[in-house]
Amino acid sequence: MTNATIVAGHRYVLRVLYKDIEANSFQFTHTYEVYAESNEAQKLAEAFVKKINAHKNRRIQAENAAAVLTLTAMVKNDNEGVYSLNEYSVVDMEVSLYHTVPGALLANQPEAVSGATIAKTPGNPGKGFWKQVRDAEVRYMGYKGHVFTGAYPEVEQARKVVEGASYDYAVIENDNLYLSNDNQYIKTTPLTTEVYCPSMVNSIVDKGIQSFIKGETVA
Numbered sequence: 001m002t003n004a005t006i007v008a009g010h011r012y013v014l015r016v017l018y019k020d021i022e023a024n025s026f027q028f029t030h031t032y033e034v035y036a037e038s039n040e041a042q043k044l045a046e047a048f049v050k051k052i053n054a055h056k057n058r059r060i061q062a063e064n065a066a067a068v069l070t071l072t073a074m075v076k077n078d079n080e081g082v083y084s085l086n087e088y089s090v091v092d093m094e095v096s097l098y099h100t101v102p103g104a105l106l107a108n109q110p111e112a113v114s115g116a117t118i119a120k121t122p123g124n125p126g127k128g129f130w131k132q133v134r135d136a137e138v139r140y141m142g143y144k145g146h147v148f149t150g151a152y153p154e155v156e157q158a159r160k161v162v163e164g165a166s167y168d169y170a171v172i173e174n175d176n177l178y179l180s181n182d183n184q185y186i187k188t189t190p191l192t193t194e195v196y197c198p199s200m201v202n203s204i205v206d207k208g209i210q211s212f213i214k215g216e217t218v219a
Contacts, residue, residue: 001041001097002067004116008036012099012113014048016060016071020092030058035102041067059091071095073123079131082159085149088124088131128169133196134161140194163197168200170209 008010014032021028034047045064052062052071060071068186077210078084098110125132126183141147141157148155172195175188200206210218 001069002115004038004041004044004067005114006041006044007034007099008038009102010036010099011102012036012044012048012097013110014052014069015096015098017094017096018059018092019094020089022087022089030055030060045069058105060093067093075182082134082161082163084131084134087135088125088129090125092123094120128167128196130161130163130165130167133167133169136194136196137161161197165198167196167198169197170195170200170205172209 008193012034014034016030017027018029019027032048032051034044034046034051038049043065045067048069049062049064052058052060059074061074063070063072067204069088073093076089079086079088097113097118099113100108100110102108107111137159140155144157146155147157172193174191174193176191177186177188179185180187195205197203197205
């Protein structure tokens with residue numbers, strides 16, 4: 001809001017739209033309202049910071065520097081631990097800012113704040129995060145045998161992922177040849193193998209892949 005035109009007495013509304021509810025495909029908002037006490041953008045930004053950070057159920061942390069209001073998504077805490085029921089995900093949100101004129105019965109429509117700009121930095125889930133490895137392990141448990149979760153008794157293999165560890169990984173794709181019972185010629189089906197290691201460099205997996213590519217043993 002450095003170059004924003006602020007009018008004392010106007011009602012300013014900052015609305016955060018969250019689009020990351022995995023359980024249902026719906027959205028919800030948190031709305032913060034502030035009445036400008038002066039024409040200074042810095043004062044308005046400070047008021048928003050105070051309002052947002054006082055919200056007990058907020059999902060963002062607000063900071064202000066020279067009327068630049070920074071809203072940082074807070075880390076989700078619904079997928080902690082190796083045996084979490086929820087998968088790891090990042091926050092997805094949009095922000096809008098508008099103002100209205102209190103008491104103007106015929107001209108109280110929401111309007112964009114002149115001079116204010118909004119820039120979004122999307123969340124980056126990264127690669128090799130232990131929670132991503134945990135979720136992949138759970139999804140692929142069915143290849144190793146029976147899995148029954150969500151009710152008592154739970155039947156699943158012990159999870160091998162280590163909490164807090166960083167993983168190297170390799171994704172190997174290939175076509176598997178097979179002879180089906182409906183034809184007398186060889187068919188192919190695509191397969192994907194995912195390998196996760198705490199450190200893959202110079203490991204047996206790394207050397208095995210290099211040996212396969214070069215066609216000779218790599219010690």
